[in-house]
Amino acid sequence: MSAKVSNFQETPSQTAGPYVHIGLMPTHAGNAGSYDGEIGVSPFVDGVKGEIIEIRGAVIDGQGMTLRDAVIESWQADADGRYPGETGADPCVTGHCRFAADPASGEFCLRTVKPGIVADRAGVTQAPHISLWIVARGINQGLSTRIYFEDEDNGSDFLLGRIENKNRCGTLIAKKTGEASYRFEIKLQGPDETVFLDI
């Protein structure tokens, strides 16, 4: 027997379903003009400092099929590793973007500024990365993961260092495919399953 701690529990998740675009990306649903200005159209505006890159990829199910209904949100720091709102952050970086799988091919493209090294608490540093949150029909709770970059020094990143099976670290690292362009595939199952985060 004991007194009760007074607290609250997070509201349970439910799948975003196949029509998530109506709410988050109405133009993608065929409903352009729902709003004056949609949210998360681009993570930066003109005048941004740093390298503009394109990351292409797809979300792939357990039988190798590409999801055509997935919506992804991204959140990232600016070219100097500062998040919007931090002192000295680039005012041209909003940091947040929404992008969707193409309804025909399932391919997605994130056009953004390459983030810098993030200085975290107590001297911990994080290699340049972009945080992702993935929703779709059949995904009962949004999936979190990160994009790191093949051409950056990821050796001392705290999160990658916590992946016990080092063979899986590569699932979080975007492959360079050309000048300022990368590829990042998100595999929901299988031997190459992407490392998803409970963070």
Add this chain to the structure above:
Amino acid sequence: MGKAMIDSGRLIPRNGAVHPVRRDMEYKTSVLRSPDFPLLSLESTKTEETGPVFGHTSLGPLDNDLILNWSKGLASAIGERILLHGRVIDENGRSVPKALIEIWQANAGGRYRHVEDTYFAPLDDNFGGCGRTLTDAEGRYQFMTIKPGAYPWPNRGNDWRPAHIHFSIFGHSFGQRLITQMYFEGDPLIDRCPIAATIKDRSQLERLVAPLDFLAARPLDFLAYRFDIVLRGRRQTMFENKTEGL
């Protein structure tokens, strides 16, 4: 204690027991779209503790009125008129002001305005099906809308979704991100729905079922339903900011 102190702690880890299972044979699409491996559990970092700020300036005056927003105020959508309202708090019981709430739903006949929805129930010329708003200083929000219809969907032999409204909530940090669905009190289809049933703890599913809020109903105009939302909180003890490992 200032705001900096309150917001400086790490995010409280998610409690998987409140959430749906990721894979459920009765919700067939989840079978190939749920990870096989356990997720990697870590303490939150600055990446998860920060997030975009949404200002009132980007929202239009009809954005939270789904009865009128598709027609730009010229004509009303068909259906049972309802006020949907509630409050967003965090796990510490604190209000979450300026949370972005986005909703989407089917029309009164159970049809979505989406290029991929082919159900033969007709579209309503005056209903788009999306709305958005920011919570006020006490975390409160409200929408005017119509009650959506139930609709069939291909899963098991004869599955129907209960009337529901999709909710997307963006608090102050990316790690709080949440999408869920709100159901309506008394709907007999909730107990037959394999998507609702992905939440195995009945008491947690009940939190998604909005009660009729008759005191908030407006005579000769609309009924009201209430839906309160809890986002992840952050730990607030004075020991939060110690150096790693010390």
